Amino acid sequence: MVDPKLRSSAGQRLGAPETLGISTLDPGHKPPAMPPGRHISIRVRMLDDTEEIFDVSQRASGKVLFDMVCSHLNLIEGDYFGLEFQHRRKMSVWLDLLKPIGKQIRRPKHTVLRFVVKFFPPDHAQLIEELTRYLFALQIKYDLATGRLPCNDASAALLVSHIIQSEIGDFEETQCRQHLLNHSYIPDQMALIDKIMEFHHKHMGHTPAESDFQLLEIARRLEMYGIRLHPAKDREGTKLSLAVAHTGILVFQGHTKINAFNWSKVRKLSFKRKRFLIKLRPDLSQSTYQDTLEFLMGSRDCCKVFWKICVEYHAFFRLFEEPKPKPKPIILSRGSSFRFSGRTQKQVIDYVKETEFKKIPFLRKHSKVQHTNNLSPLPSLRCSELPKEIASCMSGERTDSPSKRNWKELALISAEDSAALRIQGNPTALQNGQEERPGLGAEEGRGTRPAGRQPTELLSTAPKSNSPLLCHSVMSHGLVNGQSQGDGCGQSPNGRQPSPLTSPLLNDMGAVRTDDEDEARRKRFPTDKAYFIAKELLTTERTYVKDLEVITVSFQGMLEKEEATPDSLKTVILSNFDPLYKFHSGFLREVEQRLALWEGRSNAHIKGDYQRIGDVMQKNIQGLKQMTAALQKHSEVLLEVENACRASRKLEGLCCDFELQKVCYIPLNIFLLRPLHRLLHYKQILERLCKHYPPTHGDFRDCRAALADMSEVVSQLQGSMIKMENFQKLLELKKDLIGVDNLAVPGREFIRLGCLSKLSGKGLQQRMFFLFNDVLLYTSRGMTSTNQFKVHGKLPLRGMTIRESSDEWGVPHAFTLVGQRQSVVVAAR
Numbered sequence: 001m002v003d004p005k006l007r008s009s010a011g012q013r014l015g016a017p018e019t020l021g022i023s024t025l026d027p028g029h030k031p032p033a034m035p036p037g038r039h040i041s042i043r044v045r046m047l048d049d050t051e052e053i054f055d056v057s058q059r060a061s062g063k064v065l066f067d068m069v070c071s072h073l074n075l076i077e078g079d080y081f082g083l084e085f086q087h088r089r090k091m092s093v094w095l096d097l098l099k100p101i102g103k104q105i106r107r108p109k110h111t112v113l114r115f116v117v118k119f120f121p122p123d124h125a126q127l128i129e130e131l132t133r134y135l136f137a138l139q140i141k142y143d144l145a146t147g148r149l150p151c152n153d154a155s156a157a158l159l160v161s162h163i164i165q166s167e168i169g170d171f172e173e174t175q176c177r178q179h180l181l182n183h184s185y186i187p188d189q190m191a192l193i194d195k196i197m198e199f200h201h202k203h204m205g206h207t208p209a210e211s212d213f214q215l216l217e218i219a220r221r222l223e224m225y226g227i228r229l230h231p232a233k234d235r236e237g238t239k240l241s242l243a244v245a246h247t248g249i250l251v252f253q254g255h256t257k258i259n260a261f262n263w264s265k266v267r268k269l270s271f272k273r274k275r276f277l278i279k280l281r282p283d284l285s286q287s288t289y290q291d292t293l294e295f296l297m298g299s300r301d302c303c304k305v306f307w308k309i310c311v312e313y314h315a316f317f318r319l320f321e322e323p324k325p326k327p328k329p330i331i332l333s334r335g336s337s338f339r340f341s342g343r344t345q346k347q348v349i350d351y352v353k354e355t356e357f358k359k360i361p362f363l364r365k366h367s368k369v370q371h372t373n374n375l376s377p378l379p380s381l382r383c384s385e386l387p388k389e390i391a392s393c394m395s396g397e398r399t400d401s402p403s404k405r406n407w408k409e410l411a412l413i414s415a416e417d418s419a420a421l422r423i424q425g426n427p428t429a430l431q432n433g434q435e436e437r438p439g440l441g442a443e444e445g446r447g448t449r450p451a452g453r454q455p456t457e458l459l460s461t462a463p464k465s466n467s468p469l470l471c472h473s474v475m476s477h478g479l480v481n482g483q484s485q486g487d488g489c490g491q492s493p494n495g496r497q498p499s500p501l502t503s504p505l506l507n508d509m510g511a512v513r514t515d516d517e518d519e520a521r522r523k524r525f526p527t528d529k530a531y532f533i534a535k536e537l538l539t540t541e542r543t544y545v546k547d548l549e550v551i552t553v554s555f556q557g558m559l560e561k562e563e564a565t566p567d568s569l570k571t572v573i574l575s576n577f578d579p580l581y582k583f584h585s586g587f588l589r590e591v592e593q594r595l596a597l598w599e600g601r602s603n604a605h606i607k608g609d610y611q612r613i614g615d616v617m618q619k620n621i622q623g624l625k626q627m628t629a630a631l632q633k634h635s636e637v638l639l640e641v642e643n644a645c646r647a648s649r650k651l652e653g654l655c656c657d658f659e660l661q662k663v664c665y666i667p668l669n670i671f672l673l674r675p676l677h678r679l680l681h682y683k684q685i686l687e688r689l690c691k692h693y694p695p696t697h698g699d700f701r702d703c704r705a706a707l708a709d710m711s712e713v714v715s716q717l718q719g720s721m722i723k724m725e726n727f728q729k730l731l732e733l734k735k736d737l738i739g740v741d742n743l744a745v746p747g748r749e750f751i752r753l754g755c756l757s758k759l760s761g762k763g764l765q766q767r768m769f770f771l772f773n774d775v776l777l778y779t780s781r782g783m784t785s786t787n788q789f790k791v792h793g794k795l796p797l798r799g800m801t802i803r804e805s806s807d808e809w810g811v812p813h814a815f816t817l818v819g820q821r822q823s824v825v826v827a828a829r
Contacts, residue, residue: 119313137216161203176197321346566644756778
């Protein structure tokens with residue numbers, strides 16, 4: 001073993017001094033003393049693939065070793081990381097910070113611990129230190145190379161382009177291609193080299209810190225970001241995988257997330273032998289409620305490992321402070337004594353915000369791009385998009401300044417309020433009698449210029465230096481205010497434009513509105529309640545016309561291309577929906593013209609009483625009454641689509657594929673029901689207008705006449721509407737139920753569904769009951785990708801009797817369903 005005094009540490013290789021405090025300790029505390037006992041050598045592999053050897057006592061706790069690793073790295077936010085190693089049963093486990101190392105690592109000479117990311121926050125802006133983001137970027141790089149972070153080719157190429165930008169700098173074709181040939185970042189990289197180079201060419205001027213920020217921004221949006229899959233099975237034996245994230249517990253089938261259990265819905269987590277149990281809180285808003293979910297894992301150790309990481313994730317992201325240890329029982333202990341040890345995420349963020357520390361310059365092992373100042377640039381700003389003087393300042397180049405100052409203290413951007421800038425100080429500026437630059441205010445940080453102030457005035461008040469702080473000040477006050485909100489400048493760290501000031505007391509330039517402006521605004525934007533009702537009619541009519549386009553354009557166009565489509569289906573859609581589309585398109589134009597006149601946006605020279613909508617609706621409802629006969633035949637469209645899909649598997653597959661398209665944002669059957677539902681909305685709007693207007697109002701008579709006509713149309717179509725809604729509900733249930741044939745039979749009506757407990761030999765088991773007018777089905781729901789219900793029994797209602805059975809079975813709220821062939825005992829809550 002190499003002498004520790006002669007061996008260079010990871011922190012030394014990163015260029016950091018040896019006197020910085022340890023991250024996992026509170027301010028003023030010292031590391032725990034090394035307990036006596038035989039010392040062992042522990043090998044730890046860092047994220048940059050280097051190995052360090054630490055000499056610790058075998059009686060020392062895991063926290064002692066973890067603090068030594070953080071001390072070597074000079075890592076402030078070490079609580080996001082952990083030490084992982086292979087258990088004697090070839091399982092990856094985390095080093096317990098409370099247990100002695102000797103009891104966890106039986107063969108230290110043959111064990112290598114990996115220092116990796118343990119907790120993945122939802123937003124990388126919560127990571128304050130550039131070193132922390134750099135280590136996270138190395139973790140993403142490792143996950144890409146090992147296939148743990150699967151993604152499509154475009155995302156993979158974009159991620160790799162940011163990695164090589166941080167390693168080799170700006171794009172140079174020969175160098176980039178040779179680097180990709182010599183280094184492998186993703187599986188099957190050769191096929192994506194051209195795509196990677198194309199993305200790399202767009203990152204000109206990005207510093208390594210910016211590349212790390214963008215890498216994490218892209219990675220965090222991937223579904224498998226920070227996910228470690230634990231194989232499991234559901235009750236039916238379907239192979240699944242469980243994972244834990246900051247939001248809760250996730251269920252995957254392959255690499256597709258099929259279910260999620262938020263922490264707020266989880267009441268308790270436990271395991272019993274190979275079974276992992278999730279107990280949920282009762283959800284009164286849902287009729288389908290399952291108290292306990294059970295998953296079968298490979299072994300008891302697999303269950304315990306996953307249960308531990310769930311406990312730690314819940315404590316780190318949900319608790320405000322570290323949970324206190326439970327008092328030890330005097331006689332017998334029941335259950336595990338494991339608890340989360342360390343600071344929670346809130347404590348880490350508060351510690352970094354409240355503690356004044358110096359930025360530690362460091363070197364990147366894999367990067368050929370190093371800055372002389374070793375400073376952390378702001379990720380949302382690009383040097384290539386700034387003037388030459390500011391760009392050279394940001395990149396550390398020499399300018400015409402008489403002397404070059406080395407800044408070692410930076411502004412610390414808070415994770416919770418990135419607009420607040422805290423500066424620790426400029427020694428030279430203070431000696432010259434200059435005051436420190438205050439932080440950016442809310443208005444200045446958003447890029448709004450105070451009235452009368454020019455960028456030159458802001459520049460004149462800043463200390464004349466080539467420091468990055470001055471560059472940031474110049475850019476925040478001058479460039480953002482001096483030009484339109486454009487590329488990169490004035491954006492938030494996630495690349496989105498900052499939100500404008502939306503206060504009603506401010507005008508577009510951020511100044512206080514005058515009385516004249518308020519009066520003009522009131523004239524242009526009416527405040528009458530009738531105007532807002534008419535505005536609602538306009539917006540919903542636009543949506544309705546778009547919905548009609550889905551049927552008349554997209555769906556009808558798909559049917560025209562398919563030879564298997566029967567002519568009867570084409571004819572019924574053409575005859576029912578095309579006239580409706582033409583009628584409502586004309587109605588929409590009239591409503592838009594009326595609202596434009598109401599607001600005074602067009603034809604302002606025309607004088608007339610245009611602040612009304614009743615006359616427009618009465619005129620068009622008269623035309624709609626003539627289409628009542630066609631609307632009564634809408635049930636034929638739904639029935640024709642179902643018969644055509646039942647006769648042709650190919651057509652059924654096309655309809656399923658159409659529902660997966662972006663244009664079909666709701667089930668296809670709902671689109672077919674929209675014309676009848678729209679009539680009800682017209683009636684509600686007219687009722688609100690009649691209730692709002694006094695009888696003497698000029699628009700009241702038209703609204704009342706239109707309401708009478710619409711009520712007549714609705715009453716004529718009420719039976720057809722109920723019939724279509726029931727048929728559509730049967731078709732939806734047909735997709736959700738497994739084990740029943742031909743559910744949508746003529747004359748069958750769906751009544752309701754509910755959850756009851758069925759008494760069987762195994763006790764009370766929750767079942768979902770579906771009640772129709774002729775039959776009662778009871779089912780169970782399995783943890784599958786489709787979440788369908790499996791039918792267990794079918795009870796005809798003809799001849800069925802019901803009797804109370806609470807006293808007979810000793811179960812409260814129990815009753816027996818006595819059928820002709822079968823009897824079932826159920827209990828309600």
